[in-house]
Amino acid sequence: MRFETVLIVGGGLIGSSIARAVRAKGLCKTIYIADTSEAACKTITSLGIADGVADGPADHFAAQADLVILCTPSGRLATTAMALMSSMKSGAVLTDVGSVKGHFVEALSGHVRADIHFIPGHPIAGTENSGPEAGFPELFESRWCVLTPPEGVDAKAIEDLTAFWEGLGSDVEVMDPSRHDMVMATTSHLPHLIAYTLVGTAIDMETVTRKEVVKFSAGGFRDFTRIAASDPVMWRDVFLTNKTATLEVVDRFIEDLTALKRAIRWDDGDTLLDNFAKTRDIRRRILDADKD
Amino acid sequence: MRFETVLIVGGGLIGSSIARAVRAKGLCKTIYIADTSEAACKTITSLGIADGVADGPADHFAAQADLVILCTPSGRLATTAMALMSSMKSGAVLTDVGSVKGHFVEALSGHVRADIHFIPGHPIAGTENSGPEAGFPELFESRWCVLTPPEGVDAKAIEDLTAFWEGLGSDVEVMDPSRHDMVMATTSHLPHLIAYTLVGTAIDMETVTRKEVVKFSAGGFRDFTRIAASDPVMWRDVFLTNKTATLEVVDRFIEDLTALKRAIRWDDGDTLLDNFAKTRDIRRRILDADKD
16 A cells, blocks of 8 residues: 555545545545535535545644545636645655646646655546546546656655556656647647637527537537537646647647638538548547557 | 439449448439449449449440439539430439539529429538548438528429438428528538648657647547548539538638637737636537437
């Protein structure tokens, strides 16, 4: 057992899934969950997925925890870390599950106690559902979890946290925070922004009713609505904290879309065909990667 | 039996699925398939899904058919219809499965023989796979099929074609061609163009490798790759034949995306939150519609 006691701060989809998986796999002896929402805490208690639940300050839990995992929206990560830091045990590991890493690392820079192992993390896992009821123990199985340890962090602590995520069923990759943020801007943040925009555009059309949009959604639209149903607060925070990388990929996307729009206007079928043909290969590679 | 003999022109995903479903449900006595590709015809023959296969002119089949269904890419629909028209039986029904209706109706306007019932159609069904092997008989089950009969078409012919699609498991809706094209530009054509663009943008990034894109695709990107693997020729034709409606919805989408980009740049979290919160409801409505 790498960590005897774990404190999960934020018991939503991700936090409650970690609690369920930790219990199912027997990874820790004691599981505490803290959440600022009283209603969420009631649900967590009735689900029976934690040994202790706090709907206010969680210092008493932090004092006992060998591992503290912050699962709040990205915008609250830094202040939550600061609030708990002074109560934490010497030698404990402090991590998070936020979708943006550079902003968090920078905000805590110079504020992390020397006797605490600070290793930011990001499991690439989720669903469009939110809240404690939405969690399930298999969420992290066969998923990547990226860790972005600052230079000089204790190797044993990284090894322990890696083993913890592997215990949840994930593959672990160590990356630099800024590289993580650019990769995620491309593979996750841009797709979410696009999906939110597309669904918004469709429901704002005066010439097409919402009833028609729902009725004929099987033509492609439907796939976007799943992503566009993701937690609004979490995603607001992602875009605001990963601003530079997001704006860069959005600009490129608009350029590329404008080029295709121009090809449509000028009946340039060859440009369309070239662009549409080159995207098939990536799908094949993703399906191949699934098999491995 | 509404139609004793059916001729399917174009034996790809849609055409071969119709053939399989017609046989599985016993909707016609004889099924003919014509395809301009010799290789596709060999595959169709070896699959045993037709009673006769032609890799060249299909006039001999057209002369026997009570129902002719054109399943070619949109760009070839009008010329294919013109080529077969003179051979067709008096009183036969001529339909198609193209994703764009206005362009096709206009191209054939004034050219349809008075003794042929011309009823354009569009089953809202498909997958990202193409070719005769990709078809399966359940493709149309619980899907909408839109018919866009020109004014004055024989009511009995519409009733027969409606019954045919219902026999394949679909619900049938009658619409005006231009309304169909605007609804589809929103719920199908724009999503496809966006997906193609997004996948193209991601694979063109110099700062993110294709390997990383594949590895971390679970963050949202993956959902887009399925749509962006759709048949390039078919989709080139869709955008070029539904140009006006596509350009209108693309322009709106770019406006909406630019507004969200501006909100990110100026840290306007409220605008982001308002926009992200309003898109959840559509997902719920789509899932509710599934249950009915």
